[in-house]
Amino acid sequence: MGKASRPTLNRRKLPRQARSAVTVDVIFEATIQVLLSDGPIRLNTTRVARRAGVSVGTLYQYFPNKQALLFAVLERHLAVLADAIAKACDENRCATVEKIAETVVKAYLNARMAQAEVSPALALVAMELDARELIDAALRRSEKAIETMLSTASDSRFVDPRVIAQTITAVIYGTVPAFCQRVMSPAARREAEKQLTIMFRSYLIAQRSSAAEARRATTPSSR
Amino acid sequence: MGKASRPTLNRRKLPRQARSAVTVDVIFEATIQVLLSDGPIRLNTTRVARRAGVSVGTLYQYFPNKQALLFAVLERHLAVLADAIAKACDENRCATVEKIAETVVKAYLNARMAQAEVSPALALVAMELDARELIDAALRRSEKAIETMLSTASDSRFVDPRVIAQTITAVIYGTVPAFCQRVMSPAARREAEKQLTIMFRSYLIAQRSSAAEARRATTPSSR
DNA sequence: TCCAAACCTGAAGAATGCTTCATATATCCG
DNA sequence: CGGATATATGAAGCATTCTTCAGGTTTGGA
Known part of the structure; x- marks a missing residue:
């Protein structure tokens, strides 16, 4: 399988404060929920952010990209x-x-x-x-x-x-x-x-x- | 899992001539090839059509939608x-x-x-x-x-x-x-x-x- | 209290993908 | 041969998704 070059998977930023650690956990949880409710193909960052109750910009603070x-x-x-x-x-x-x-x-x-x-x-x-x-x-x-x-x-x-x-x-x-x-x-x-x-x-x-x-x-x- | 309502999966049109039957087979084969070379998430109708050597409009002649x-x-x-x-x-x-x-x-x-x-x-x-x-x-x-x-x-x-x-x-x-x-x-x-x-x-x-x-x-x- | 750092927001822009449809080409049969 | 039907084309329009960034808010420590 030929694949596009692999985007970076490293986090943009590590949570320092307790509230941001909670935010990351909430994002993880929301990802699972969207996966369950909408399936893998309809899983997208916009839905995850909305489900998590955070802005999509916040999500990208902690993850460089969707992958x-x-x-x-x-x-x-x-x-x-x-x-x-x-x-x-x-x-x-x-x-x-x-x-x-x-x-x-x-x-x-x-x-x-x-x-x-x-x-x-x-x-x-x-x-x-x-x-x-x-x-x-x-x-x-x-x-x-x-x-x-x-x-x-x-x-x-x-x-x-x-x-x-x-x-x-x-x-x-x-x-x-x-x-x-x-x-x-x-x-x-x-x-x-x-x-x-x-x-x-x-x-x-x-x-x-x-x-x-x-x-x-x-x-x-x-x- | 809650899913969106299900789009119709029935064919738009059945091939009548031999050349169109060949076209449908070529589209099937191209789908597999794209799946193999690009993976399921990057599999799209545009790529399949290009791989099959037909126009995307032709593909939609025989299949009402991607699904x-x-x-x-x-x-x-x-x-x-x-x-x-x-x-x-x-x-x-x-x-x-x-x-x-x-x-x-x-x-x-x-x-x-x-x-x-x-x-x-x-x-x-x-x-x-x-x-x-x-x-x-x-x-x-x-x-x-x-x-x-x-x-x-x-x-x-x-x-x-x-x-x-x-x-x-x-x-x-x-x-x-x-x-x-x-x-x-x-x-x-x-x-x-x-x-x-x-x-x-x-x-x-x-x-x-x-x-x-x-x-x-x-x-x-x-x- | 104040300031620097951490964290959050969401509109906007760029890219992508799905699908349609006006038009062109090929085939078949009377 | 000509006309009706079958088949093919691909630009365009619309919707969606990914990602950024200018600006706003919160926290912690001096």
Whole structure:
């Protein structure tokens, strides 16, 4: 994809006073609200400023351009998600395979349910922003947390925790948005969570050292 | 999400002559090209027309507005994906669990690799277009195909093929875009495919009638 | 209290994008 | 061949969006 040259994303000015720090937070919040109410294509600085109750000139005091604002919002959002995963993984060291699978699914679903409709929109805004690095950083952070948790599993040893963590991370980052966007009853949502947990658990069991090696011995590799 | 009232998406005019049918195809192709080269936010009718080598007035002869054009492009794209899944599933009736897992992963990856960078961009467009129904239709079609294939598995019986199909469909529609967007070596891509296949296979084995019932008997349900 | 710095305002200007329509060109069939 | 229909053109008009900047208001410290 050929892209226009990348405008500066650095803030024009950092808030010094408390009131301006509040202003920046209000702008962030308004951005999310506009994204939710109007969608990513109709999201513009004029609407955000109006929603925030500040002038558009104020907005440009703190963000050099529209892209910088969206970039900052995305960054915050990804941090929240990655934090949730990391925290959950830290709290579940030395867990069983069953617990590991549940932990990952729950942590992510909970984090994303809290802002269910924002994530997909922001992910797609990210595409335009060429925020690949930002997303990759969040992904890698989650992978690392999951990998570490896998290494401390109380009832299993895995041949390659890293590959497993990568696969699981890709699935949850990819799948959960789709679940969150669907109109689902609470029961259907619980079922989806259950199925995802079963999938992860069975995958983990299949990837345990003894199981993986047994499969290699009996299954000729065609790749 | 509150959205503006929905503009008409019906075509202004159907092509009657061969040259105009070609023109419409050229416009479709140009839309994809602009989407790839400039991204979804910079995708506009002026660029599409220029890329197609036709006047912007011609474009509006066949599409009442920009949204209608994008809607039509998305529709075509989803049809290609769902077709690929359905075809692969039809060709693998009475297959083993192993084969089923491979089929699903390969079919989808192949379909999506062919237009790796289009799908996420179109998804953004879809969000704005309120094309939920279109996407759901494609998802349901894939679910149905997978469900049917599961019901004919030669080495397994599943308690609830429908739920399984739903889960797998959600995972592949969610996960594969993430894989496709990553800069991966061919080897890494093959590994990802392998991991996804292992995940599906182990999930299917876990959901076989005898296995699922055994787990129910030994695991107290907390939900 | 006063002044410098921080913060806020919103009209205006420039650029962009969507869409139309008067006019021109191509095709088909009697 | 000629006329009706199909198709194509792109300048123009209108609306929208991004961003700036001259001027106004608030805060904090000497």
